[in-house]
Amino acid sequence: MGRKAKGQNAKGQQTKGETTDNEKTRGRKGRPKTSSDVAVPALGIVGMLRWAWSQLTRMNTALFLLLLLAVAAVPGSIFPQRVQDVGAVNAYIEANPTTGPILDTLQFFDVFSSVWFSAIYLLLFISLVGCVIPRARKHWQAWRAEPPRTPARLQRLPSSRSLELGGRDGAPAPEADVVVERAAAILRKRRYRVDVRDLGTAAPSVGAERGMWKEVGNIVFHLAIVGILVFVAYGSMFGFKGQKILTVGDTFANSLISYDSFTPGSNFNADWLEPFTIRVDDFTIDYNRDTEDPASYGMPLHFEAGVTITDAPGDEPREETLSVNHPIGVDNVSAYLIGNGYAPVVRVTDGNGDVSYEGPVVTVPEDTSSAVSSFTLKAPDASPEQLGFSGTFLPTAWTDEESGQLTNADPDLGNPVLVLSAYSGDLGLDDGTPQNVYVLDVSDLRELASPMTENGPVMLSEDNPRVELPDGLGSIEYLDTVRYVGLDIHYDPGTRGVFVSFCLAFVGLIMSLFIVRRRAWVRVNTVDGPDGPRVVLQYGLLARGEDPRLTAENDALAELFTAEWEDIGVRDSTATTSPAARSKASAE
Amino acid sequence: MNVNTALGTWSELFMLLAALVYMFVFIAFAWDMASHSKTLREAERQDQGTAGEKALVGAATAASAQGAAEERGSVARDERNDSGSGSRAGWRSTSAEALEGQVAGATMAYSDQDHRRPAARVAVVLMVLAFAIHLAAVVMRAIAANRVPWSNMYEFSTTGALLISAVYLVMLTIKDLRFVGVLISGLVTLMLIAATIAYPTPVSPLQPALQSYWLVIHVSIAVASMGIFAITFAMAILQLVQDRRERRILAGGPSGWAFLKIVPSAQSLENFSYRLNSVGFVFWTFTLAAGAIWARDAWGRYWGWDPKEVWTFVIWVVYAAYLHARATRGWTGRRSAWLSIVGFICILFNYFVVNTVFDGLHSYSGL
Structure with missing residues (x-):
């Protein structure tokens, strides 16, 4: 793309000059330049506020804020967010001791509730309201007003046409007032609102406008977006979310202490929790057992939990099925099947021969396809020393003949094996510091058995369910394996409002984008012809906003008008009307 | 729920075949561009001697009957400006005249000179x-897997490419x-090759989280809007190049890049892509809402700022900004074209990077 010398010919020079002119205009419009030489009069506080308001409600500002909002949201996808995973945030800060705390101070782990993100969207919404309210008022006035007055020269509108009526078989020219009335009726049928004016004069006309709903849609869309924000805020203030892990056979009673984790909305009162109960009766998984499909053999295809719900104490229990994508509702609260796994049931007997733990231990799946899970158990009641176990649970363990390696063959429960390391010592639970139940800190513990020790790890299975710990510190026994389900229990009173607001916004959006707003005027002139008076129907169209079909509308109107007066003869006189005749006609 | 692996293999073969044919499409479109620009350049060289004369003639015939009939829409606007007295309006019509013959018609209608291409x-x-x-391959995949063919990266890419191709053909x-055509066929070929090389995934049944009719609604509309945005992305690129060329022509310089003669003016590209983007935006809004409704059923909340949700939101905001830019002084033309391009880059990012790299609830890439 080489640049050659400019202005080779007359045409070039001419257009060059024009371009420069245009660039100047555009530059002036695009970036208003403020000159420091000009003395700026003092605005005062009211003036400043008014100035700030007018700046804020400008379209340019709104556009800038929109783009800023998009940019500001991006860190929320790059850095772990507390709304999703507190653990991931803590891990990130731990892994990045220098940048982590700085990012945390700048609220990069709480992007969507951060000061800066909130500031952007609140300013945007203020700007939106400040823009939409005056527009609504203006549109209300336009709605009640008549269509604008008929322009003097319709041929100068973006699309126009002249039709000469009468003349077929010596048909007399129709009366101008009647023509105008009938043209108005045609326009009304095409869903224009019309105003017939200047009847009885030499040039009666119709002012018409259609697509008034476009702006209504626009306003509804923007107000509904505000509605979404309001209901989202309402939901997060008066709702809650909680998690609960339930082994099969367990019952959950909806109260604050029953939850494993509970996040109330800022204005939620725990006394409002409805006293329902959920019991998990059974939990089944369908696995892919299609042997012709080795790639996804053993993949879980369906999770289903049978539950019994009692809505309130004393109510008749009802049975429900809970599965992924199919939550169950209790009162206004919904329960979701979010996770599942194995909970091997074990019994820990301490050095004194007392049972220090007996029950299911919830394991965390390390890999969803194989269902190999990590097992952690703390037995602080054991004495003389506290005991801790951590290791792996294999639902269907299988020992390779050649290598002797223990691997997992299937995610279903076939040959459950626990491979554990055992520890003794102070678990650190006595000083009240909260600990993650799924993590065993072994730094201060004594290793009793592990893959590193001489005797190897503790291996528990159905065939070999009991292992004695060294030094007479006790034993651990495998009893059974049950499944557990992870339930999310949510209450969001704003959901319905958000949904309704969205529906309004969507309808408004479609209206504002696809309704075409345009104006039309028809004027009927009676002009003298060689053989008596002739009636000329002239019409013009003006688009308001995007209107790619203005010309098509012109043609459609021409067809309708032609059909209306075909019996007396219609002739398109747009092209033949000389400029002189045109100006004469409009002068009248 | 069983899958048919043999049919799956056939589907993969067909997909490769489709990619190969698309490559020939790409070559043919590129050939058309090149050969057309060559013919036009030769014609230009012959005319060089009479350039000045031609310019005058061109100016005189700008509003000729043929032109008016062919391009009523754009000419009508120029007529309005013609009669106006402002200098800007005057420039408008002059620019239309100067560009006469340098760009294709605004109506983007097929011409009777078609046999020359x-x-x-x-x-x-x-x-x-x-x-x-391509359609046969995707349908075979669907039959083989016994479900809708969009539940991992391979399937998103191939079905997405199919939708882009379909939208374009329609x-x-x-x-x-x-x-x-060059940009679209190039994109489709790339997507198919990327799917085959980077994301080969054997046919597999649907995981429980995806077993919902919302998979059909949410993803199909998302992929359809992607198809629309791909076309407007291509048009925005052409708009920028054409705009640059137009300004050079108006400055009296050489037009350069003769193949752009078969491309409409920057203004008409902008108008048309605005209409397409409006449709795409409605689709995207629906995608976002359908995703929220599904998320409420599947994950217990309608919005949780999952990486995919963040990017869906970012894309929505970028295209919302694009639609507003059209109504904002100083933001039409090149700037709005850039917004359209940025929007599609975000879509590609959302698709290729967020699906595979970011760890979120939408990790269905099958990788």
């Missing part, structure tokens, strides 16, 4: 063939958009 015609025929093979029946 054999390569383009071959390209379209080949593209229909490629589409048929548009071709309405308007002569062959000028974006």
